[in-house]
Amino acid sequence: MSKKVVIVGGVAGGASTAARLRRMDEDLEIIMLEKGEYISFANCGLPYHIGGVIEEREKLLVQTPQSMQERFKIDVRIQHQAVKINREQKFVEIKDLKSGEIYKESYDKLVLSPGAEPIKPPLPGLDFPEVFTLRNIPDTDKIKNFVDNKKPTRAVVVGGGFIGLEMAENLHERGIEVSVVEMMDQLMGSLDYEMAAMLHNHLRTKGIDLHLGDGIAAVEEADQRKIVKLQSGRTIKTDMIILSIGVSPRTELAEEAGLEIGSSKGIKVNEYLQTSDPSIYAIGDAIEVKDLVTGQAVRIPLAGPANKQGRIAADNICGRKEKYKGTQGTSIAKAFDLSIASTGVSEKKLQDLKWDYKVIHINSNNHAGYYPGAVPMMIKLIFAPENGRVLGAQIVGYDGVDKRIDVLAAAVRQEMDVFDLQELELAYAPPFGSAKDPVNMAGFAAGNLLKGVVDTAYWQELENINPEETVILDVREEVETQLGSIKDSINIPLNDLRDNLDRLDPAKEYIVYCAVGLRGYIAARIMQQNGFSKVRNLSGGYKLYKAVQDDQEQVIEDPAEAGYNSAESPEEAKQASKDMLKHSRGTVVELDACGLQCPGPIMQVYKKMEKMENGDILEVTATDPGFMQDIKAWAKNTGNTVLKIEELADKIEVTLLKGQSTTDQQGKKLAKNNASQPVQKGKSMIVFSGELDKAIASFIIANGAAAMGNQVTLFFTFWGLNILRKDGPVKADKNMMEKMFAKMMPQGSKKLPLSNMNMMGIGPQMIRGIMEKKGIDSLEELIENAVDNGVRLVACQMTMDMLGIKKEELISGVEVGGVATFLGSADESNMSLFI
Template sequence: MPSRVQQKIVIVGGVAGGMSAATRARRLDETSFISVFEKGPYVSYANCGIPYALGKVIKDDDALILQTPAAFKDRFNIDVHVNTEVVGIDRENHTIDVRSVGTDETYQVPYDKLILSQGAEPFRPPIEGVDLPHVFTLQTIPDLKEVELFLSKHEVKHVAVIGGGFIGLEAVENLRHLGLEVSIIECAPHVVPPIDIDIAEPLHTELRHNQVLLHLNAKAQRIEIGRVVLADGYEVPADLVLLVAGVRARTSLAREAGLKIGKTGVTVNSGMQTSDPDIYAVGDMVETEHRVAGHPLVLALAGPANRQGRLAADHIYKRAVSYRGNVGVGICKVFDLTVAITGLSIRELRQMGQDPLWVTVHPPDHAGYYPGAHPITLKVAFERYTGRLLGAQAIGTTGVDKRIDVLSTAMQAGMTIFDLEHLELAYAPPYGSAKDPVNMAGFVGSNVLRGDTEIIHAEELNTEELEEAQLVDVRSPGEFSRGHVPFAVNVPVNHLRDSVTTLDKGRRIIVYCQVGYRGYLAYRILKQNGFDVVNLDGGYKAIVQGGFTALQTPSETK
């Protein structure tokens, strides 16, 4: 067997993608010289666990540190240099310029292949006072320790979190675990901007239930000691401020080296090579193809970063690999709720110029007759004519992760809404139902595309629509009395066949029930009796849970 040429593999960045590349390279070749340079004091740590360490759900901060430089040397024969910054790349001579943090002296390190895995840096909004000593980010272990030190040395009662994305919500929950009073300042109309507002509304309810103060459509104008002043003049109390308003790809080193940079990150091909074939880039600093959007985007998630690092090492050693792009799956725990998304929301799809269809179902996470079942709201978007899956959002107490993972896998496989009908998913009463929520979304969506039902969404109901159409609530009288859509008449579905003569065939009928199923039955009865009828997607629950207060009447039983 011919001997291999000893390669010098140099990696810049020692967290997810970088260490995945380093260890994979060693497994593929025992002879290469592999060096990792990390600007910070830690490598191979779980930064996704930082909010939970802050709230002491993870008791010991050191549990986040998965490996040390010494351990990498002992197990993998990889030289890991912490507190060491790479400040320049000489592409012509295949060297990097390196210096120890806190010093000015640089030295050169040669490479045959260079992998950049520098991640993303927290976005610091241009707010007056953003550099005050009580303002922190929460991305790294040093960030965590700074916040913990501040909390230990100061009497902190109020915390303002600027940014209502996943990291912000995780921080909020864990700050509440510490007994602190917490406010969220979010410039968008709802928390977690990538999801749709009807999916976000239950999060707002859950946050308020846990005494979190929400400031939505709010812009922080300046930060002062003890407060954050909003653009409208309102003062949010804040002994400590966390900036978690998103991240930006670290591209300066690549840019200065003359590598191609896209709109939001470093440009790479399917082998994770940059515009220089001897330089690779992975993780939060790169743009990769979003399979729904159809163009490159930065995806700041640990899963893709780890897979990209492994793939870059495979490509260096001539493995036949190709990165397949992303669909962008994310999940977050918010007190007793879990929210997740894969692909794109309806709002994002419309912003791209698409005209998607979508359905909403509210099935239980497992068989309803087995104790402890909880409903999941599952909203699935698909192409109008082909049924190709475009995105899914889910929220509930349990079982959300399982369904969003199935749907993410289906999207990666290029499946359609019709395929969801046929998925064979594990079923036993404690774990699921014979018709899983994913199957249910497939049944409903397929019915829409086949023309077996026509639906209308809560967002499409306006005053004119309510006044002109006949609204038929097919729930029980008791359900109707606890709240209903204005102008609706109550005709329970079991009595509908006997009541069709009381309805006007010259006017459109909107039928609805609690979650959609009885409304579908009513639709089929009325359609086959010659009525112009539509069913309310997701039922009355979609109206109440989604925050459509104008479409609700007060309960008659209160």
């Protein structure tokens, strides 16, 4: 006589169990009970059917009762609910939901796959017909019919997990204004905050309104609309509400049967997926599993593990001893064109457990940068400090995220360490990857940290820095600082660092940063090998730091309004932009910055703009997603005009006007509205004298003017050039006359005489001593402060040629120019001085 297996639940886990049982044993009697109308449907595809991405509803139905019967000879009973289990006599009481009849079905083995149900808290107003949950096909039909027929214009999604995120996107794609309410301070709880911050900022640029750290309190009705009241007291007007707060395991049947329930409120099972009754197995969203990394008892409701559990339970029922080793929570989600993925354990979870761990962030392209379409991803790798074992990983990026998270998921499951990641031989060709894959790069960075090659600082630390002890050093190019910088940081570009180490105090600690971390690492190594023992590289660079800062400022911006800040509508502003572009008589220049990641596109824009005339148009195409925000900040700080920003499927197109035109009415309107228009203030000085007291006066005035927000230019000519000379001998190719001049002139700021009371060089020493005693910055410190404050130091090319001074003799940060350079700055200044 053949055995009988009864399966309760016919979706992911239940259907997988039934199919595997039949493949393993043709003679088994298999009965599958499903209280709903549908079996084996694609839960994860439901939001995309509502959004119209999956147009045909039938595609969501992986199997039907008829197809399961025909292919697998399974007795599928839909709208039949198991209401009671008699463990002693081994039968299940079943209710036919269509007829109301209750009958019994015996079993040899019973499999529970009841799943979970959406959480619906007992709050006022949640019984309105405009309040929906999404778990199955009927839920999907209700929401889609409402959207199709009622034409809502506003929606509130409560909950920021997978379903909430996907519903927000798909409702937005239907033309609905969407607000997301999340009680935690972040979306996607599987991510750590700084990684989620990048998601938040991306959603805001898409026009999604986020209410984080605020929960729903009630739903009320007013003026034929619903009012969502939040715990903070804020209200949101809406036409529909989607509740996606989470799911609760359906354990009632198991509890009433006396089966053991675990500490996580899921059905407790052993490694063979047997419950406390060996004849009853349990799988799917309702069970408690072992966390693969921590060993804790947890509930992780994911479709992938549910399907694998069904297969293992079936094998064990058929006598094939298979163990379920645990769940690591590998997941991925789509937010418009952004991908968010994680595997293993998060940093915040390890903090709760008080485990020791290490973390690195790297930013890497999905494939070779020179091949079109390269886009960046941020990888966070979490690993054990004692042996480098990979504990978890998170990735936020665009194309290629799925491939890397799958590799890292395998690393977590196989207990690989970060040095194993370095050695992985992954597929490479320019359209698909790089010779050093992002996973390899993560391994390299983590290995460097473990081996002490470089130490790491993190964004959380920067708020509590003591500037007396720690210096924040920005090694980006000067043009990049126009995108913003970390407060109190000083800027020395990486390529100038070796020549400026004498400006830095080796006794202090240094936190070095660049855009994404690579140049910061190089700078840290240079400093460590030149006597600086306390140097750390900022993990994730300025890009990650800025993502967190932007999120904490909660800037909400519609990309359609990018570049405009006025009381006019976005349509009027965009029309002004079109009119301005139409009437521009300037040359149109094209720039392809595709494949370049930050700061590449901005650097290319800067170089192009330098060669263009005011009124010219620059049309830029880039693939770096951060470029959309960067270009607005750059234009704001450089006095140029953003005419258009358009985000396409695989690239960003930006149209820029060199300078700011007010030649016609449209231009005046746009110049008024454009957020990138700075207030022009300038101070210009000709520094002719090479005497200490006059040099000090020049730089005190310059620093004061810079502190008041002025753009300051110091033009050094004749004897003033000696202020800018480096101390000590410098190798330079000079003729006899030039060498004579060099010996007769003071070599550097420390050798300058006083204009009065010089007294054979004693006067300057006395003045410097008094300045030190009174706490007044020395001339060298004033020069350093001026450079840090953005003061422009220009050496006169003609005078340099006359006196035989070479550029390599000048301190870092000095540019060489002619009289036109000074006159240009003087034209933009409201004060000019001759010293």
